[in-house]
Structure formats: structure tokens, C-alpha cells
Amino acid sequence: MQTKTKGLSFWCATLCGSTGLSLAPLTQIVAAEDARIDAFYENATYAREGVGLSKFRNTLQIEGEKRFGDVGLFSNVSVNATLRGSYDGVYDLNEDEYGDEAGGPVQLQDRAQGYVSHGGGVGSPGSAVALPPGNTFGFDTSQNPNEGMVVLGEHLHDQANGVAFGVPVRPCDVDSRGCIDGYLDKDTDDLRFREFNDNLDFIRELYVDFDLNFDSGNILSTRLGKQQVIWGRTDLFRVLDVINPVDYSRNNIYDELEDIRIPMWILKTDYRMGPTEVFEGFAFDDLNFQVVWNFDEFRPHDIGQCGQPNVILDAGCFFRGMNNLWENGGTVANFAGATPDGGLATDFGPGQIGIRRANMPGWRLSNTQLGLKLEGVYGDLGFSLNALTYRSQLPSLRGGIPAENAFTGQTDVWPSLIAFDIHFPRVNLVGGSLDYYSQGMDTVFRFETAYTSGEEFANTLREKLYSESDVLRYVIGADKNVSIPFLNENQSFLFSGQIFGQHILDHEREQRTYGEAGIPDWEHNWIGTLLIQGFYMNNRLIPKMIMAHDFRAQATTLAPSVDWLVTDKLKVSAGANIKVGEGARQFDDCRSCNPWDPFTKTPGVTPHNPGETAGLSGFEPLGRFKSGPIGMAQEEDEIQLAVRYSF
Numbered sequence: 182m183q184t185k186t187k188g189l190s191f192w193c194a195t196l197c198g199s200t201g202l203s204l205a206p207l208t209q210i211v212a213a214e215d216a217r218i219d220a221f222y223e224n225a226t227y228a229r230e231g232v233g234l235s236k237f238r239n240t241l242q243i244e245g246e247k248r249f250g251d252v253g254l255f256s257n258v259s260v261n262a263t264l265r266g267s268y269d270g271v272y273d274l275n276e277d278e279y280g281d282e283a284g285g286p287v288q289l290q291d292r293a294q295g296y297v298s299h300g301g302g303v304g305s306p307g308s309a310v311a312l313p314p315g316n317t318f319g320f321d322t323s324q325n326p327n328e329g330m331v332v333l334g335e336h337l338h339d340q341a342n343g344v345a346f347g348v349p350v351r352p353c354d355v356d357s358r359g360c361i362d363g364y365l366d367k368d369t370d371d372l373r374f375r376e377f378n379d380n381l382d383f384i385r386e387l388y389v390d391f392d393l394n395f396d397s398g399n400i401l402s403t404r405l406g407k408q409q410v411i412w413g414r415t416d417l418f419r420v421l422d423v424i425n426p427v428d429y430s431r432n433n434i435y436d437e438l439e440d441i442r443i444p445m446w447i448l449k450t451d452y453r454m455g456p457t458e459v460f461e462g463f464a465f466d467d468l469n470f471q472v473v474w475n476f477d478e479f480r481p482h483d484i485g486q487c488g489q490p491n492v493i494l495d496a497g498c499f500f501r502g503m504n505n506l507w508e509n510g511g512t513v514a515n516f517a518g519a520t521p522d523g524g525l526a527t528d529f530g531p532g533q534i535g536i537r538r539a540n541m542p543g544w545r546l547s548n549t550q551l552g553l554k555l556e557g558v559y560g561d562l563g564f565s566l567n568a569l570t571y572r573s574q575l576p577s578l579r580g581g582i583p584a585e586n587a588f589t590g591q592t593d594v595w596p597s598l599i600a601f602d603i604h605f606p607r608v609n610l611v612g613g614s615l616d617y618y619s620q621g622m623d624t625v626f627r628f629e630t631a632y633t634s635g636e637e638f639a640n641t642l643r644e645k646l647y648s649e650s651d652v653l654r655y656v657i658g659a660d661k662n663v664s665i666p667f668l669n670e671n672q673s674f675l676f677s678g679q680i681f682g683q684h685i686l687d688h689e690r691e692q693r694t695y696g697e698a699g700i701p702d703w704e705h706n707w708i709g710t711l712l713i714q715g716f717y718m719n720n721r722l723i724p725k726m727i728m729a730h731d732f733r734a735q736a737t738t739l740a741p742s743v744d745w746l747v748t749d750k751l752k753v754s755a756g757a758n759i760k761v762g763e764g765a766r767q768f769d770d771c772r773s774c775n776p777w778d779p780f781t782k783t784p785g786v787t788p789h790n791p792g793e794t795a796g797l798s799g800f801e802p803l804g805r806f807k808s809g810p811i812g813m814a815q816e817e818d819e820i821q822l823a824v825r826y827s828f
Contacts, residue, residue: 215248223825227490230818231336232278235490236432237270242385255391257402263386265376271490272352272372281369283488284329284350289514290340291526299327299347302512302526304587310517310525313780317590319528320510329356331487333502334495334801336816338765342523343799344772345514348502350488359505364539364576364603365486365497372489375428380480385444400453409442410449410473412554412567413614413629417710417729418681420629420654421567421612424475424552426574429493430485433817434810435740435758446477457557467558475550475571479542481605482574494813499802500536500576500603507535507600519772519797520784521695533587539603542572563616567631571610576603577637581645588780596644596792597774606649608635623661627679630655639803641698641769641794642689648700650687656680669715677712693796694786698769701803703733708809721746729811736762736812742821754823764815766807770799 220243227236242265249258272280288296303310304318312318330347332340353360354368376383388406395401413421417434425442432441451471458464485492487501505511509531516527529535542548550572556565578601585592612631619626633652640648657680662673683706690699709732714725727740742756773783773795783795798804805813 215250216246218243218245219827220244221825221827223823225821225823227819227821229490231816232275232490234271234275235278235817235819236821237274238267239270240265240267242266244386252391254393256394258389258391260389261386262384264383265385266374266383267376268373269375270373272369279350279372279488279490281351281355284331286327287330287332287347289332289345289347289512289526290342290523292342292515292518292523293525297512297526299330299512300325300528302514302528303517304528304530305512308528313588315590316588317530317533317585318587320530325358325505325509325511331498333498334765334805337495337813338800340514341767341800342515342521343767343797344516344770344801345799346502346506346511348487348498349505350498350501352488353486358509359487359501359503361500361504361536361539361603363541364481365484365500367486367489372486375430382443398455400451400455402451402453404447404449407444407446408449409439409444410447410475410552411438412552412565412569414616414627415629415656415658415679415681416677416712417679417727418656418708420631420656420681421565421610421614423569423571423574423610423631424473424550426480426482428483430483430489430491430497433491433493433814435738443480443483445475445480448472448474448476465557465559469556471552471554471556473550473552473554473569475552477549478544479548479572479605480574481572481576484576491817493810494805494808496576496805499805503534503536503601505535507532507537515799516772518784521797524772529587530585532592533585534599536578536601536603537582539576540605542605548572561618561620563614565614567610567612567614569610571608572605573608573636574605577606577647578602578639579604579637579645579647586777588777595776597641597646597771597794598776599646599771599774601646604637606635606637608633625660627658627660628655638685638700638702639806640689640700641771641774641803642691642700644792646771646774648687648689650685650700653682653684653686655682669717672716674716675712675714677714679710681708681710682706693769693794694783695773696767696769696796696798698794698796701768701806703807706731706733706809708732708811731762731809731811734762734766734807734809734812736760736764736809736815738811738814750827752825752827754821754825756821758817758819758821760811760815760818762812762815764808764812765800766804766812767798767800768803768807769794769796770801770803772799773797 223240225238229235244263247260252258276282287299291297300322329351330349332345333348349356349358352369353366360366386408388404388408390404393401410424428441451469454468457468485497487498510529512528514526515524517525552569554567580601582600584600610631610633614629617626631654636652637647637649660677663676664673685704688704710729712727723744730737739759745753775781778791782789786795
């Protein structure tokens with residue numbers, strides 16, 4: 182315990198010192214009349230059922246603005262900066278779950294023996310199963326030992342006769358297995374101090390604003406620098422708000438988007454026309470044309486690395502386990518000779534199955550983002566028309582890479598082999614939004630929609646195990662203040678509801694011998710959210726309830742909380758995050774995809790062509806897309822306490 186305490190003190194001192202050095206120039210503006218500076222310190226402590234401490238995050242954030250007024254041709258010139266540093270002590274205080282001591286040995290399901298240790302499947306020295314001459318099954322357990330691992334998805338479900346394998350969970354400086362270079366390769370300090378990295382994420386915002394005024398009265402307003410550009414007005418789930426990637430590893434989907442967007446270096450220019458007559462008798466109350474150029478190096482969403490408390494869709498664990506299989510080989514449960522009753526645990530060698538690498542787009546002009554938006558106001562109606570070309574912030578797994586046939590030792594491209602590279606395809610988006618205030622109903626109605634082309638989805642009916650589809654998304658929302666006298670005679674409650682819809686327009690799914698195959702994502706799905714918020718003690722006590730329900734996954738999250746503004750500077754927030762529903766789902770796991778015909782034909786399936794799946798299902802890996810982010814977080818119930826002091 183003394184060692185932990187000393188380590189914690191050291192890292193806290195390091196955080197404060199590093200942040201202080203970074204912020205020193207900013208503090209010089211405090212005395213100026215045309216300057217503003219605000220700051221806060223916050224401790225967020227979360228405890229998760231069955232895990233214990235899941236967050237002990239200490240955050241220091243400073244925001245500053247310096248106004249210069251008119252400078253040459255430009256007016257309203259200002260410089261703005263937001264600097265944030267954090268230290269999450271969970272990796273020191275709960276290292277058995279998330280730190281250097283996380284994980285352990287694992288057992289993988291085997292139809293013949295019940296369970297075998299990692300390294301004890303077909304192809305291992307101790308296996309009694311005969312294999313053809315020239316086979317290259319098996320791996321070096323000294324390179325991939327049975328330690329520091331968890332079974333993929335073990336916190337959500339049993340192996341249940343499906344695919345499973347060991348996933349390393351310790352930080353990448355402690356255990357480099359499965360760490361994908363340039364993508365999911367965080368070491369201990371990257372996890373503790375997430376903002377202090379090569380991308381200088383401690384700079385949340387650093388931009389200059391300036392206006393150019395025209396004789397017509399129109400204004401060209403420009404913001405240049407590191408910033409968040411917000412399109413859309415939704416909570417939790419995004420439709421138009423896709424310019425900045427998101428750090429889902431902070432708290433899955435449940436943090437405010439303002440706190441989890443990843444700021445980028447962006448040029449944003451607005452041509453403000455004010456009241457504008459389009460033709461005689463028809464004029465907008467306001468009209469604005471915006472150009473957005475994200476010229477920063479490409480950044481994907483941070484989906485979380487296996488070994489962190491929050492890994493959205495558990496995808497980071499799947500990726501790490503799959504990269505470990507490719508680099509080092511490993512044992513896969515229920516694989517050889519699989520039927521719905523399971524199969525034999527199988528020891529694959531390196532370069533046979535798994536994820537080979539992540540193809541991260543480097544900086545070049547073609548990899549930047551360009552967006553256009555026309556927005557305006559007409560009476561009580563606000564609108565926007567949006568267009569954006571960008572790189573997908575979510576990864577796509579593309580098969581069709583050269584890999585070794587474990588039965589023959591031949592390297593080639595095999596149909597429907599579970600061997601992938603990670604890509605981030607180019608996506609084009611068009612969409613728009615409407616806001617309408619109904620005076621008679623005293624209600625604000627909101628609508629957003631986006632149509633995208635170029636998105637890629639897992640698809641076990643295709644030889645490369647993915648396909649492209651256009652996608653339609655939309656959100657319909659309403660905000661209304663409702664008086665509930667028996668709860669509060671003095672102030673109304675805020676009710677805010679949203680329905681998100683997603684429709685995959687080129688969806689493919691077929692019934693095969695043992696189950697459905699194709700795209701695991703639902704062809705049509707809806708998620709509903711509801712916020713209820715009250716106000717007491719002159720707005721110093723604010724209870725609220727946030728609910729979200731995934732209709733197809735049948736998964737729900739409930740997040741009750743209360744904010745207490747103790748003083749003008751001190752705020753205490755207490756809450757919980759509770760999930761209910763069916764949880765993990767099953768889908769075709771491609772064990773029966775028969776890439777190495779005739780060796781990998783599935784028993785009981787006639788005919789079974791090369792690269793053709795028989796539809797054997799398991800929880801991993803594709804069932805996670807049917808479960809959705811809420812369903813895949815079923816075992817992440819937490820109680821939460823945050824204390825914030827502003828100064």
C-alpha cells in the first residue's frame with residue numbers, strides 16, 4: 182500500500198507540474214481588462230459491480246480568452262485556449278483489473294475435453310488429433326504464454342459452443358502482445374495521462390477568431406486552430422455531428438459530447454449575410470454559409486484498448502486478440518470440426534488468422550475533410566443543409582489478405598478466411614436539419630438526417646467478409662418544459678426526447694444450414710432517449726434521469742443523477758449507470774466459411790463450396806453488432822461521484 186500511495190503522489194505531482202508549465206504563458210493574460218480566464222479541478226470516482234474501482238480520474242482544465250478588438254482589416258480578433266490534463270489513478274489503485282497485474286491464464290472450450298488451456302488445442306504437442314503431413318498448426322507458447330489474458334467477452338457471456346480466444350489486457354509497455362502499431366498501442370502512461378501524448382491532446386482548443394466586414398453589411402467570420410466543430414443538436418448518438426472523432430474510452434457513450442470530442446486542427450469560415458431577401462416578398466431572418474476544412478492528420482474514434490474500463494462494443498478486445506493471433510498464433514475454442522454442439526479447440530500458428538495491421542491514413546490533401554453548410558432562420562424555423570467528405574472514424578475489417586494455409590503451409594489469398602487488415606474508408610455525407618419552435622405548444626421540435634455512401638460493414642456472405650452500403654440516419658426530437666406542481670410548485674421540469682433511426686440500404690442476410698449469415702448489423706434499427714430534469718433551490722439542486730433504449734437489441738440504460746451546486750464554485754454530482762436487457766447476441770462467426778477446402782468443410786453440410794459459410798453462430802465476434810453499444814455494456818453497472826471546484 183505504501184508503494185501505491187507513493188506512486189500516486191508522484192503521478193499527481195507530475196500531472197500538476199506538467200500542466201502548470203503548459204499553462205504558464207496563459208496565466209499572464211489574467212490581469213488584462215479584455216481577457217478572461219476560468220479553470221476547474223474535478224475528481225471523478227466510479228465503482229463498477231464485480232470489478233471495484235473503474236475510474237479515479239483527476240482533471241485540471243483552464244480556459245482563457247484574449248480579445249484584441251480591431252487589428253488592421255480585421256475586427257473582433259481574439260485568441261482562445263482550453264488546456265486539459267488528467268490523471269486516472271485506476272491503473273495504479275486497481276491494477277488487478279486494469280493495470281500491470283490484470284488478467285491471468287485462460288481456459289478455452291473444447292468439445293472433446295470440456296476445456297483446455299491456451300496452447301493445448303489441436304496442433305499442440307500434446308494433441309491426439311492426427312493432422313496431414315506438412316501442416317503448420319501450433320504456436321510457440323514462450324512467445325504467447327498463458328498469462329495476463331482474459332477470454333474474449335468473458336464478462337458478458339459464456340463461450341457457449343462458439344468462438345473464443347485469449348486476449349492480452351496489460352498495458353502495451355508491460356505486454357506488447359496484440360498492440361496494433363499506430364492505432365491501439367497505449368502504454369501505462371498513455372492510459373494514466375491520456376491527454377499527454379504525441380498529438381498534444383492536452384490542448385483541447387487553441388484558435389484565433391477574426392471577422393472581415395464588407396460594405397454590404399455581410400461579415401466573413403473565421404476561426405482557425407484546434408477546435409470542435411459542432412454540426413447537429415443531438416445527445417448520446419450523432420447524426421450530423423461527425424467532423425470531430427470521439428474518445429469513447431472515457432465513459433463509453435455516456436459522457437457529454439463536448440467532453441469526449443477529440444479536437445482537431447480546423448479552418449472554419451462563415452459568410453454571415455444576416456437578413457436576406459431571396460426574391461421579392463420572401464426573405465430569411467438570417468442566412469449563413471459555412472466552409473469547414475479539417476486539415477489535421479486523420480484521427481479515428483478512440484474505441485478503447487482492451488485493458489481499459491471502457492471499450493465500446495468490446496471491439497478493442499476483439500482487435501487486440503485478433504492481432505495477437507496473427508503475430509503469435511493462439512488457441513481458438515470450438516473451431517475444428519465445429520457443429521452447433523461446438524468443436525475442437527485449435528492452435529493456429531502466426532500469419533494464419535487474425536488482424537495483420539491497421540492502415541492508418543497518413544497526412545496528405547486527399548485524406549483531409551471538407552464540409553459545406555448553409556443555415557438560416559425563417560420565422561420560428563431554423564434549418565441547415567450539410568455536405569461533408571471525410572474518412573470513416575470507425576474501423577473496417579477487410580479480408581482478402583495473403584495468409585498461410587495451416588494444413589499445407591501454402592501462403593495465398595483464401596476465400597472468406599478470417600484474416601484482415603484494418604481500413605478507414607472514404608465516406609461522403611449529405612444531410613440537413615430543422616428546428617421549429619411551436620408557440621402554441623411551447624415546444625421545440627428538432628429533426629436531423631444524414632445520407633452516407635462508402636461505409637463498410639462486416640458481411641459473411643462475401644469472400645472478403647465485408648461489403649459497402651449507403652446508410653440513412655435521422656433523429657426526431659422534442660424539448661418541452663412541463664409543470665408538475667406536486668413535485669415542484671415553482672419551476673417546470675425539462676423533458677427532452679429523441680428517436681434515432683438507422684437504415685442500411687444495401688443490407689444482405691440469408692438463412693444457411695445452421696443459422697443466418699450476412700451483415701450482422703440490423704437492417705433497420707431505432708434507439709430512443711429521454712431526459713427528465715428538475716430544478717430546485719434556485720437551480721442549485723438539479724436531479725435528472727437519462728434513459729436510452731435500443732429497440733432491436735432490447736437493451737436499456739438508466740442513468741439517474743443529481744447535481745448539487747454547493748457554492749458558486751463547488752459542485753458535487755452523484756449518480757449511477759444501470760443497464761438492463763438481453764445483452765450479448767449471437768451471429769454467424771465464420772468458423773464454417775470453408776477457406777481451406779476440402780479440409781475445412783463443415784460436417785453435415787452438402788454441398789459446401791470454398792468460402793461458403795454454413796451459418797454457425799456464436800457470441801463472438803459479430804454478435805456484438807446486434808447487441809449494440811448498450812447491449813455490449815450490460816455488465817458495466819456503476820455508481821458515480823464527481824466533485825468539481827471552479828476558480
